[in-house]
Amino acid sequence: MPVSSTTLANHLLQQQTLHRGLTHELSQIIGHIALTGKVIGRELTEAALHGALGLTGETNVQGEAVQKLDERANELFVQTFEGQGGVVRAIVSEEMDKPCEVGGHAGARPGEHALFLDPLDGSSNLDANMTVGSIFSIHRVQGHVQPDVETELLKRGRDQVAAGYVLYGPATVLVYTCGAGVYQFTLDRGIGEFVLSGSRLKMPARGKVYSANESNYAKWPRGVQRFVDYLRDKDAATGRPYASRYSGCLVADVHRFLTGGGVYLYPGEISKPEGKLRLMYEAAPLGFIIEQAGGLASTGTERIGDILPTAVHQRIPLIIGSHEDVGKAEEFIQDRQ
């Protein structure tokens, strides 16, 4: 028996009557993201058969090697929204140096939202056939076009109107929030629909697992090192040592913790204090989801949602997960332990 018969489309229609923040336009945007996620998911399953794996030879604005599928996923999102005649006004993407303004149909009023995307997160996993995801964040923007679009797009995470991700694992899963709880949908390939598989998700206040690229240990500030040492120490009363799991895909690791609790960290390094992950399309959207589920997202000294970005591709240190685990990390980083 299926766990539910509520499709994403039906759910969004129902929620529009219950939650003022979920407007018709926002529902449309989430619907188009879901459609793009289905197409990306399908292309991922057959990429190796069509020579679509591997590098393009290009480097993106982040200075990172671009995979062919990074570029393809970005192209699919842009095509979808360009085909929708300006339902979003602008797209900011990890794979595009500058925000892309999306034109509307002639005479139509401009879209009132901007979409921030990590089209494929964890793309270094692709060649090994491991999990990847797409992350999205949606902000409301002014209806009229400003000459300096980028400045207009610099919004705090706490002002997001919706955020979510699609995870391409053994199942394709879509998770979203628009500030009224976190909902999860699983793709039923037989009917081609995302079907509701979790409502108002809440995560445990503390977990048993942590996730970090520990090869960077020697480069971390002392407080971060001490926190990780603490997680690895033996103490039956607090369930330590925690188990270590690191997939190389932020969204997969965070999804694990949304489900079962725990803490993910990608801290800054002494010589690179800004860290690696991007604020507007990695840290902020995942922070919105995790905090809606009762968790926390922090730099170690500041809530992710409180930070006013200075650039659309800004990087930020990230500690995200169960409330008590992130709180404990903050104690070590702020030298209160």
Ligand code: AHG
């Ligand atoms: P992306 O593939 O979008 O560039 O993101 C990769 C991110 C994240 O998914 C992952 O947790 C982290 O970078 C992995 O970085 P390291 O290889 O440095 O551990």
Ligand code: MN
């Ligand atoms: Mn990423």
Ligand code: MN
């Ligand atoms: Mn990416």
